[in-house]
Amino acid sequence: MTTHRTAMRWxxxxxxxxxxxxxxxxxxxxxxxxxxxxxxxxxxxxPRTLPPLGxxxxxxxxxxKYQVELPSGQHAFVVPVKSLESSHVLKMMMFGLNKGGGLTGSRFERCPYQSWANGGPPIDECNFDVNEFRAIRKVEGQKIEPDSATMICKHAPTLDPYGIDDLxxxxxxxxxxxxxxxPGGEMWVSFYDLPAETRSALWSRYCEEAAQSELNGSR
Structure with missing residues (x-):
């Protein structure tokens, strides 16, 4: 699969x-x-545009060796800057830098951006224990069918997609x-909280729709 203009697979x-x-x-x-x-x-x-760190x-x-434990008991990975690949290599492979050193953005995450419908998780749910909150969404994620689900994206913390944790x-x-x-549901579930097969199928579908959006000249 390719996307219009970028000719990049998802x-x-x-x-x-x-x-x-x-x-x-x-x-x-x-x-x-x-x-x-x-x-x-x-x-x-x-305060000014900086080049990518890697x-x-x-x-x-x-x-x-990069694994760290979070206060919630979950784990993540933190790769030191010195262990990252040079952004210059990636530039040659995939994208260009503008004169100020920043990203042009022309080949980054090409997808139709949509705002967070209904304001995201209900505020009154945010007094849940973080792990309990996520467990509820994992259960909801079991009910989601890739062919019929509604999808959105928003800017949010990588390790706290619901904005409920103190990282x-x-x-x-x-x-x-x-x-x-x-369909008809009220609970948005992060892709991270979906079963692996569902997440993979939805990601493929999302990128297909992004490619079609590019062909139609919208985003």
Whole structure:
């Protein structure tokens, strides 16, 4: 499958992780369910446009030596900047940099952006224990059928797609997050909380729809 103008397969998309953290232990954050074959790139936000700090594939990044434990008891991976691949290599492979060193954005996560329908999770649910909150969504995710589900994406923290956790600054990185819900349902479920087969099928469908959106000249 290719997308209009970019001629890129969906497996060649780059997932951007943005951070405001500037500590010496800065690294690119990976979720345990990030796809092994996809590429992830770290951008440091600041008062001026900065070049990417580097990138890595999910396969290379999700190694035991990079694993960290979160306050919630879950784990993630933090790949030190020095262990990331040079962004110049990725530039030659996949995208261009503008004169200021920032990303042009022309080949990043080509998909029809939609706002968070109904404002996201009900605020009165946010007093749930974080793990209980996610467990409820995992149960809901079992009911979602890839062929009929509604999908959206929004900008949210990688390790806290529902915005309910209090993450340490070091692992607070954000990017596009993807969600689905069953027809007529009221509960959006992060792709991370879906069964692996459902997540894969929905991602393929999402990218097919993104390609069609590109062909139609919309986003």
């Amino acid at each position: 497996t060649e998309w780059v997932h951007v992780r943005n951070t405001e953290y500037a500590g010496a232990d800065l690294g690119l954050v990976l979720h345990p369910d990030d796809d092994a074959s996809e590429r992830f790139l770290l951008m440091q936000l600041g 990138w890595i594939t999910g396969r290379d990044g999700k190694q035991a 340490p600054a070091r692992v607070t990185q954000s990017g596009r997050q993807y969600y689905a819900r069953a």
